[in-house]
Amino acid sequence: MYLIWTNYNLTRCICMNHDGKVLKACAAALFLFALICMPASASQETIEAEVAGIIELADALYDDATTILEETKVINRDANVSDEIKLVSKPIHMASHELEHIAEHIQDDALELQTLVADPVTNRAAIDGIVADIGVNAGNYTALLESQHENVHELEEVVPASHKANAESVHDAAHQAERDAKNLVRSTEALVAALDAGTAAPAPSSPAESPGFGAVAALGGLAAVAYAAHRR
Structure with missing residues (x-):
């Protein structure tokens, strides 16, 4: 400057x-x-912005899972709800526990990314490993959601009026989680693209830090x- x-x-x-x-x-x-001759800093800002988005989506996935967990818990603990209805809600509840665990792993990875991208060139191999891990976990999260797709929709139809709001919250959270998981994958792809653009080795005649x-x-x-x- x-x-x-x-x-x-x-x-x-x-x-x-x-x-x-x-x-x-x-x-x-x-x-x-x-x-x-001015060193470019926009690429680093882009990388950090993508990681911030990944952290936000990881937190959203955890919140989605918690909503499903809490709403199905209300239904399952009500003695007035029939066993037939609980046969629908309990598998969703059990799946939400696992969804929380998967989301926690994604959250840990996202926070580690935040540290590593401070030096994206040196830490590129570690970053790529974490991005791959997030992709696997996002896939597992989505697959688990899909396994409960029919139960989530059936629950809305069979619950009594007293728990209609709970079933609707489960439905909304499940669909929001699907969107968040897809957006997470897109964000990791955008991060990789930003890393590829921002960490490319400069030509010998064009030093990055000083003229x-x-x-x-x-x-x-x-x-x-x-x-x-x-x-x-």
């Missing part, structure tokens, strides 16, 4: 004091060159041209 600010002020001074086309061209070149001696020499050459034009 200091390089850009310095060259910007330099070019302003040149353009303010001289109207020649050569001077203006040199000024523009100096400023453009400084912009080119180096070659850049300084080039800037000096441009400044010399501007000085020569000034002497005229």
Whole structure:
């Protein structure tokens, strides 16, 4: 940033004091060159934003599972609910326990990603391993939801009016969990794409952190041209 600010002020001074086309061209070149040499940070911001989204979705999956767990618990513990209805609600309840466990694993992985992406180049292998693990867990979560698809819809139809709201909450949470699981997979894919774009090795002639001696020499050459034009 200091390089850009310095060259910007330099070019302003040149353009303010001289109207020649050569001077203006040199000024523009100096400023453009400084912009080119500036290290890019947008890719790192994108990577961190994708991880934040993964964390949010992992938490959502846990909340979805907890909602299913709590709502089916209310139905199962009511002595006035028939055993036939509980035969429908209990498998959903048992599945929700496992859904919570899977979501907890995804949450742990997501938090570890948050630490690792601070240095995505060094930690790329570990990041890829965690992303793969999240994908497996998201698949298991979705498969478990699908195994209870018929029970979730049947529960809405068979529960008494006193527990209609509970069954509807189970239904809504199950469908929301399906969406959250799909979005989680999309977010991990977006993270991988951001990592591929942001951690690509720069060409030797284009250092990532500083313009180096070659850049300084080039800037000096441009400044010399501007000085020569000034002497005229």
